[in-house]
Amino acid sequence: MFKQLLPYLRLMKPWAWLLGTGIALQLIALASSIGLMALSGWFLSASALAGLSIATAQTFNYLLPSAGVRFFALSRTATRYGERLVTHDATFRLLSRLRRHVYEKLEPLSPAQLQRHGESELMTRLTADVDALDGLYLRVLAPSIVALLGIVVCGVVIGVFAPAIGMFAALALLLSGLLGPWLAWRAGRPHSDAWQQDNTRLRARLLERLNGLSELMIYNRWQGEVDHLIKGEHARDAHEYQLARQWGSSQLLSQALLGLTLTGVLGMAGWAVTHHGMSPVLVALMGLAVMGAFEAIALLPQAWQHLGRIQRAAARLDDIQAHIPETDFPDAGEQQMPEGTRLSIDDLSVRFDAGVAAVSSLSLAVEEGEHLLILGPSGSGKTTLFNTLIRFVSPSGGSITLGGAPLNRLCEATLRAQFTVAQQETHLFAASYRDNLTMGRAIDDDEIMAVLDALALGDWLAHQPDGLSGFPDERGSSLSGGQLRRFGIARTLLRQAPIVLLDEPTEGLDEATEQQVWNTIRDYCRGRTLIVITHRLTQLEYFDRIAMFDDGRLVEHDTPDRLLAETDSRLATLYRRIDPELAGLMRSA
Amino acid sequence: MASNETPRQWLQRTARRGARWSRLSVIAGTLSTLILLVQAWCIATIAQRMVIEGADFSSLVVPLLLLPPAFILRGLMVRARTICGARGGIEIRQSVRRELLERIAVLGPLWARRQHSATLSNRVWDQVDALQGFYADYRPQMLLCGIIPVIILVAVAPLSWAAALILIATGPLIPMNMAMVGIGAKKRQEDQFLEMGRMSRHFLDTLQGLSTLKLFDVSKRQAKEVHATSEGFRRRTMRVLRLAFLSSTVLEFFASVSIALLALYLGFVYLGQFHFGMYDHGINLFIGLFILILAPEFYQPLRDLGVHYHAKAEAEAAAEDLMPILNRRVFERDTGQPPWQPEGSLKLSLEGLTARYAGRSSAALEDVTLDLRANEMLAVIGPSGAGKSTLLNVLMGFMHPEAGTINVTDGDQPPRALTDIRPDDWQHQIAWVGQSAVIVSGTLADNLRLANAQADDAALLDALEQAALHHWLAGLPDGLETQLGEGGRAVSGGQARRIALARAFLRDARLVLLDEPTASLDQASERLVMEALARLCRSRTVVLLTHRMELLALADRVLMLDQGRVQALDTLDALRAPGGPLARPAATDMSEMRDV
Structure with missing residues (x-):
């Protein structure tokens, strides 16, 4: 059950000394706490007993115990401060390591497959999971070890005077610290899972409904949606309430067991005093030592609660790694270098988990410097072909060669250097616009400005108070949808690579801008291979060749002239299907 | 408020x-x-x-x-x-x-x-x-x-005034000291909370941009970046924490010191060294221990409060x-208008309409005057930001113009100002097909009845046929009772758009508003949607926003907007005539193909 946590425990190795120091300091702080209360109790009892007669009062050595009390008071304060600093520093060091570890685990996974798993939601959850894993040492490991050792300390303090009572105290404290939280942890799991499920579902639903707000309001249905969401929330919160109840009950159980432990210790101590001649001044010491150990035990329930969260987080991370394939690249030394950039696709098939073929038996060659337009309805396999070229998905059959070398024989750096790609979605990083455009390479501002101007983003940039050094605001609202797409194209065109892949570069742009964007793309791609995906009949004549896709297959490919001239080609048929009235309009133009 | x-x-x-x-x-x-x-x-x-x-x-x-x-x-x-x-x-x-x-x-x-x-x-x-x-x-x-x-x-x-004094003396000192250490510490804790959030967001941002990082071949390098950013965060945070922990240490210090003081004071009383701080009944061991056990609890609530501090910052x-x-x-609208239920076709006349978004200096619509004829299909074109969506929003009643009037004429009735019509009555006469159609979780019938709760099954089937969805319907296992949306059958973008169209048919509204009804559809869906639109618009007043020429051909007149103003309003042919604003060189090259 704790196997999932092993890799994370291993991550801690380099800082073992730091983590150990943290725990040691925590333990000293706890021991000081127990010592302060127990010694004070003993001191009171002993001095009260001595004070009964003047003679004993005067011979009572109060120097040592009073120095002890002061020492514990100060050591408790000082170690508490040191302990906090050390454990937090250790936690943050682990955190850096952990984030890097998780990143390195995710980096080789197929991005296309990640996207299919609902990337945005997945990543948000993942970040929350990593935040939860951060707590493994600070919230689970350290308090548990300290509580266990604290119980031992308490047992020893009592056991020095009465071994049997010490043993009983330690065992009973252990039971009271573990039983309640453990039961709550077990009983709570189904509720936590149900809560998580409801939460994800309701969040998604809310987002979907907010997107359709206009329509829902026109049809007078928003109130109904509100009621539905609130009803769903009530169901989700019912689980949360159940968890709170279980939690309360486990606290009750712990308290009851602690009460019994204390009663047992005091009863046994009383019995030992009256029947076995134990010194009566030890009774208060024993009672107060048990109460001092409560402090450590009080940390255990929280630790268990966090443990549950951390285990779920670790399980989800494992799950992602198990379900999303990695892409293997050969090392730089073992790769086969491509000669030229001719792309040759031979009998390619791509299949996703469900067994549905996204691309089947596709054969196509793209010459160096050729401009190819891929046309086809949405879902016809165009984007999957792109993803296969950049090895975001692996083919289930057939092969692709680049400059004569099989694609999977290129090392990652070589492959990436061949392609510059604009995907449909443009991710804007929380970095300056400049960094977002250069992506870590040195490009001078003039060159950047030139491409932004050419893509009709010059006006937009002129309105940015900090120009290229400005940051997109955290909600990404500083670029409209159409602007963001052009920004993505700018970033792609700025990168020098022999093959340019653009996925629906002009969707959602008005005509004038669209024309300008096309001109810019052509300008920047002169002499490079260009492959563009679109589902609109547009700009055909500017391409050397057009490939028509449908249902994962290549239907036809040829020069635009020839395809249009051929009466039963798919492209020509599409034109003929157009409304006669519109066709007339075309002629009149 | x-x-x-x-x-x-x-x-x-x-x-x-x-x-x-x-x-x-x-x-x-x-x-x-x-x-x-x-x-x-x-x-x-x-x-x-x-x-x-x-x-x-x-x-x-x-x-x-x-x-x-x-x-x-x-x-x-x-x-x-x-x-x-x-x-x-x-x-x-x-x-x-x-x-x-x-x-x-x-x-x-x-x-x-x-x-x-x-x-x-x-x-x-x-x-x-x-x-x-x-x-x-x-x-x-x-x-x-x-x-x-x-x-x-x-x-x-009541047991010992000296003990109470020790508590009182250290007690108020705690909030005071906390305030002193302090005033800064609270700010620092907030800073730390902010840093924490920033750190999480940075990591999330990196993960979400992973495919972009890969495409630009910087994803391997980014691992170091993730580590470095995190280490930077650690150093900044530790600087903050060294001071922030002082305030809880002060609390800890007073709690420990007062317990020690109490124990020493009581012990010395027992030993006869101290004779103050008690009443006539004196202090016995019972009283001493009773006080000693209670002392930590005096400080405990404040210590617990610190544990929940992050909850406060978060809230x-x-x-x-x-x-x-x-x-x-x-903007509160009065709702006392008399009921309104149009019988005939709607005619709208807009006069001097000006609308502005909050906080913007330039108007989104400026002095727009036009007549929308009964049963006319008016297409609205213009670059993004020209005011097309604003016009739709004003017509739907979601945005209130700052100047100008809209008068609505129902058949032969006298015109009535839009502001004299109850929003509910008005919206009831509108059918809307936007860029993303809403599919609510429920059956197909539920989804269609959004537009008209009273419609019977025959009307639903008819609407589906009108929207060219009857073939799709035939393939559904449970027909109208098929579950859609969450947990139900997946609906493609084109199908959703046609369901929205079917709703518009069912609504039987007098005014139909269409916002890019064919955007990002594949060719086959687009074809079907256009045919359905042509049927829908036959006897209704329609306003259509589009970037696409093929849809313009369906319209009776075309309104060209630019920067919120009317640039031209005429038939497409007139606009495209030589010298007209949409005129193009009489080319037969294939650049014109896209206009098909």
């Missing part, structure tokens, strides 16, 4: 919604302290009888028997506190969330779109959840910080995000 309310004031005001549970939670916490007095009595009594009185074991039976029930009772109180706190938090959250959702309708879709739906849903969902810790834990604990120390003082003072950040939504002033 003061606009200058601080997040803290808002949190306080909102607390009233769960006041009952919060009160119960505080009562349970108070009772739990009272039970502690019993526990302390038991332990002190046992010691007194054993040590001082040398009594027989049988004299211990009463306190020993009292201890377990006292602990169980205390446990029950802790349980009650946890449950009531959680319950209060849940109720407040539910109430705030309902208010937010209802508020969104009042503020309108236009406002909602400006917020970005992801941001808005984050507020309505996650930010509201972020209030839980504050109401469930922090706030009750804060109240207990004022109650528990007083109870302990009241219990200790204040959330409140800051939520308040602008809840406190935003809205």
Whole structure:
């Protein structure tokens, strides 16, 4: 059950000394706490007993115990401060390591497959999971070890005077610290899972409904949606309430067991005093030592609660790694270098988990410097072909060669250097616009400005108070949808690579801008291979060749002239299907 | 609803919604302290009888028997506190969330779109959840910080004034010292909280941009970046924490020192060294131990409060995000207009219409005057930002023009100003097909009846046929009863758009508004949607926004907007005639193909 946590425990190795120091300091702080209360109790009892007669009062050595009390008071304060600093520093060091570890685990996974798993939601959850894993040492490991050792300390303090009572105290404290939280942890799991499920579902639903707000309001249905969401929330919160109840009950159980432990210790101590001649001044010491150990035990329930969260987080991370394939690249030394950039696709098939073929038996060659337009309805396999070229998905059959070398024989750096790609979605990083455009390479501002101007983003940039050094605001609202797409194209065109892949570069742009964007793309791609995906009949004549896709297959490919001239080609048929009235309009133009 | 309310004031005001549970939670916490007095009595009594009185074991039976029930009772109180706190938090959250959702309708879709739906849903969902810790834990604990120390003082003072004095002397020093260390520490804790959030966001940003990083071949290098950013965060945070922990250390210091002082004071009293601080009855071991056991509890509430500090910071950040939504002033429309139920076709005349978005200097629509003829299909074109969507929003009643009038003529009836028509009556006459059609979870029939709750099955089937969905319907296992949306059958973009069209047919509205009804559809879907549109618009007044030439050919007239002003309004042919604004060189090259 704790196997999932092993890799994370291993991550801690380099800082073992730091983590150990943290725990040691925590333990000293706890021991000081127990010592302060127990010694004070003993001191009171002993001095009260001595004070009964003047003679004993005067011979009572109060120097040592009073120095002890002061020492514990100060050591408790000082170690508490040191302990906090050390454990937090250790936690943050682990955190850096952990984030890097998780990143390195995710980096080789197929991005296309990640996207299919609902990337945005997945990543948000993942970040929350990593935040939860951060707590493994600070919230689970350290308090548990300290509580266990604290119980031992308490047992020893009592056991020095009465071994049997010490043993009983330690065992009973252990039971009271573990039983309640453990039961709550077990009983709570189904509720936590149900809560998580409801939460994800309701969040998604809310987002979907907010997107359709206009329509829902026109049809007078928003109130109904509100009621539905609130009803769903009530169901989700019912689980949360159940968890709170279980939690309360486990606290009750712990308290009851602690009460019994204390009663047992005091009863046994009383019995030992009256029947076995134990010194009566030890009774208060024993009672107060048990109460001092409560402090450590009080940390255990929280630790268990966090443990549950951390285990779920670790399980989800494992799950992602198990379900999303990695892409293997050969090392730089073992790769086969491509000669030229001719792309040759031979009998390619791509299949996703469900067994549905996204691309089947596709054969196509793209010459160096050729401009190819891929046309086809949405879902016809165009984007999957792109993803296969950049090895975001692996083919289930057939092969692709680049400059004569099989694609999977290129090392990652070589492959990436061949392609510059604009995907449909443009991710804007929380970095300056400049960094977002250069992506870590040195490009001078003039060159950047030139491409932004050419893509009709010059006006937009002129309105940015900090120009290229400005940051997109955290909600990404500083670029409209159409602007963001052009920004993505700018970033792609700025990168020098022999093959340019653009996925629906002009969707959602008005005509004038669209024309300008096309001109810019052509300008920047002169002499490079260009492959563009679109589902609109547009700009055909500017391409050397057009490939028509449908249902994962290549239907036809040829020069635009020839395809249009051929009466039963798919492209020509599409034109003929157009409304006669519109066709007339075309002629009149 | 003061606009200058601080997040803290808002949190306080909102607390009233769960006041009952919060009160119960505080009562349970108070009772739990009272039970502690019993526990302390038991332990002190046992010691007194054993040590001082040398009594027989049988004299211990009463306190020993009292201890377990006292602990169980205390446990029950802790349980009650946890449950009531959680319950209060849940109720407040539910109430705030309902208010937010209802508020969104009042503020309108236009406002909602400006917020970005992801941001808005984050507020309505996650930010509201972020209030839980504050109401469930922090706030009750804060109240207990004022109650528990007083109870302990009241219990200790009659036994020894010197002991009470030690507590009083160190007690108020704590808030004072905390304030002094301090004033900075609170700010620093907030900074740390901010840093923490920034760190998470940086990591999320990196993960979400992973495919972009790969494409630019910097993803391997980024691992170092992730580590470096995190280390930078650690150094900054540790600087903050070194000082921030001082304030809790001060608390710790006073708690420890006062226990030590009490123990020493009491010990010296017993040994006859001290003779002050007590009343006539003196101080015996019982009193001493009783005080000693209670002393840590005097400081405990404040220490617990520190544990929940992050909940407070989180809630204040959330409140800051939520308040602008809840406190935003809205344009109140009167609803006393007489009912309106048009019989014939609608004619609209817009005169001098000017509309502006809040906070913008330039108008989105400026002095727009035009007639929309009965049963006419008017296409609206123009570059993005020309005012096309604004026009639609004004027509739907989601945006209120700052100047100008819209008059509506129903057949031969005299014209009536749009402001004299109840919003509900008006919206009832509108059918709308936007860029993304809503599919609600439910059956296909439920989805269609959104537009017309009274429609019978025959009408639904007819509407589906009109929208060219009958072939799709034939393939559905449960026909009209097929479940769509969440957990049901997936609906493609093209199908959703046609379901929206079917709704428009069912609605039988006089005015149809279309916003890029064919955007991002594949060719086959686009074809079907266009055919359906042609049927839908036959006997209705239609306004159509589009970038696409192929749709323009369906329109009777075309309105060209630019920067909020009417640039031209005429038939497509006239606009395309030589010299017209849409005229093009008479080319037959294939660049014209896209106009098909």
